[in-house]
Amino acid sequence: MTDTDLDSLLDRMTLEEQVSLLSGEDIWSLPAIPRLNIGKLRVTDGPNGARGSGSLVGGVTAAAFPVGIAIGATWDPELAREIGAAIAEEVKSKGAHVSLAPTVNIHRSVTNGRNFECYSEDPELAAQLTAGYVTGLQSGGVAATVKHFAGNESEIERTTINSEIPERALREIYLRPFEAAVKEAGTWAVMSSYNKLNGTYTAENYWLLTEVLRDDWGFDGVVMSDWFGSRTTAPTVNAGLDLEMPGPTRDRGPQLIAAVEAGEVSRETIRERARNILRLMARTGALHDDRPFEERANDRPDDRALIRRAGAEGTVLLKNEGVLPLAEAPGTVAVIGPNAKVAQIMGGGSAQLNPHYRVSPWDGLVERLGADVLTYAKGCDNHRWEPLIEGGLTIDYFDSTDWTGPAVHSETMEQSVAFLAPPYGGGKVDPRAFTARVTGSFTAEADGPHRFGLHAAGYGRLYVDGALVVDAEEGAWAKGRTFFEEGNDEVTGTVDLAAGQTVQVTVEVRPKTPDNLDVTAFRFGVSRPLGDADIAEAVRIAGEAETAILFVGRSGEWDTEGSDLDGIELPGRQAELVEAVLAANPNAVIVLQTGGPVEMPWIGRARAVLQAWYPGQEAGNAIVDVLFGDAEPGGRLPQTFPVRVQDNPTWSQDPEVYPGLDGKVRYEEGVFIGQRHYDRHGITPLFPFGHGLSYTSxxxxxxxxxxxxxxxxxxxxxxxxxxxxxxxxxxxxxxxxxxxxxxxxxxxxxxxxxxxxxxxxxxxxxxxxxxxxxxxxxxxxxxxxxxxxxxxxxxxxxxxxxxxxxxxxxxxxxxxx
CATH class of the missing domain: 2.60.40.10 (Immunoglobulins)
Structure with missing residues (x-):
């Protein structure tokens, strides 16, 4: 559609109709204008797939691709293009036109909870991968939304923090991937970040959104806010923010019309913002898309093969002293570690989705070798929150603030976690004045103390057989780092249980007034804490086996949107487990799955170490392909691994540098980020940027x-x-x-x-x-x-x-x- 066609359409639109296109109708879509045959534009979260319109839990299944840092480790823009093209088909299968991806912020620190979602510490590597991914995505007629523009390199107070970044560092480092997305790939959309940039919220930052993005780079697409990231009416519109998301609108609609009538926003500015929206709709086919909304679960063989190949291409062989690849017949194999039987395929937050399936390392080894030659020991835990209760759960909603009266709506739950989204309780309760009760049961598998945990964006209590075990109600609740910084940190309580004992678990929750993001959510779970005997069992099977493989690392509970890491040590007793297993079997292979660097005090004793990241739904198969040499370990580090967290570029005695102080984080290091920092200060890293071994030379x-x-x-x-x-x-x-x-x-x-x-x-x-x-x-x-x-x-x-x-x-x- 030409500009002339757009002008003709705009001429036929009323001011109210133009304004209606500048904010969402609901969480995932813009309103249609039937009078003019203008369809509904729909968006979906990414970047490692397309979740669709469901909440962060459950919903229609989708293909889970490798996360951003795993794509970064491939150093392969053409592979990024292939992944983008495949995800375009996933977006269309979810009835959407726009993917909220890719995430291209820079790995400034080693502790950013969202590093897993981004490509690299290096602006040029990130830029070329960004251009590849965006080109692939848009080749399928799906808009890329490059995010988060700009200065969102930490999850600490991210909705309000002021990122103070010198212009030279911005231009050379932090804006470079966005510039490549615009100039080299022609991205159709950009998402502003939550934070302030040099004193002004990015959603109303004229210098960023107009002078740099449109005037310097020639961007002609749509700038949308992050969800609830628009805080004003006239300032955002005048600065260059085309679209406020999500809907229903908080800042636009009647308020924006009033601002026009008061002379605070010109009609020509409204027309230009609406033009950008219509251009995006034309590019994606949404403008006249009148097909019934439908979401499909397309589990395609080509996607399976691509995800498996990409997982291997991003796997980094950090160290190998003649141990890998494993022999075709490796003898008896001890499979050890908290990540062995759990498929760690993605990070947490808005990037998570409901995968078609998950292949764990155990699954991959059973498929290749058969279960008869395998033994297993977990050794220790690495969870951040108590493991979920699976199945047999019911949630009842009450149209009251104290759980009184009959339940007005009931649903079953597959897991003990929920992001409650409107319409709450089947549309039968007030989102700000309802209560809910979840009931289910738990059966202990072994004797001993069991730890129950609960956290919520809201208030809650957990009961076991009617007895209060966890109190996170008002008065006991304290703001923490869960649910995008709207929830509390997990509160736990302990109950002694006998093997085979079944107890009734009841959780009562109610909403609270949000600080920034309008989220009501909860999560609860239970486990029997592991101890010395469990490590001893891992040591025993490692010593008796001909081959030992130890799967350790983190998960999407640690590597997640809304929360930075406290450090880069392996969580729990994993370092101790590694040391003990290596003492029992010096040839043990260590397989790491994390969203960024980890400290490795045991590295001198390890002979083989693989970094596998979170490689998507084919995780176990991709890892096994590399272990046995069916695939090359094609990855190279996109981020420097320091010996210790104190060596990384943001370590400072001044908290303003990181994690921030009094609402401000100062990028004091300027352009000396990533490997540039280690060169400048003569610091020897554990593994340098770009490092990775091959099975040849x-x-x-x-x-x-x-x-x-x-x-x-x-x-x-x-x-x-x-x-x-x-x-x-x-x-x-x-x-x-x-x-x-x-x-x-x-x-x-x-x-x-x-x-x-x-x-x-x-x-x-x-x-x-x-x-x-x-x-x-x-x-x-x-x-x-x-x-x-x-x-x-x-x-x-x-x-x-x-x-x-x-x-x-x-x-x-x-x-x-």
Missing amino acids: FALSDLSAEASDEGSATARLTVTNTGDRAGSTVVQLYVGDPDASVPRPVRELKGFAKVRLDAGASAAVEIALPPRAFAFYDVTTGAWMVEEGRFTLEAGLSATDLPLRTELELGGRTLPR
């Missing part, structure tokens, strides 16, 4: 570089597979400006290439370097500057493994923004 040679008259350059080198099997590696090219007039990193990643070669084969690799590869952002002139002089080019296989070096002489020039 590679040599690089013959680096040369040639500059053009236009200021670009081309680097060339040769890669040879010097091993005895086919494999892949990632050639990385770093640029340095040793004579710069401003502080610049020792080296910056400016190009890379994933190379696959047969044994003994060689390939010529060419990496193009545009003028921006040599530039810094000059805040005094507001332009990108290349200074005349000498530049270094280093090539290698990680940020600390750079055997090749050459130099270029370039003339100075000013580049456009």
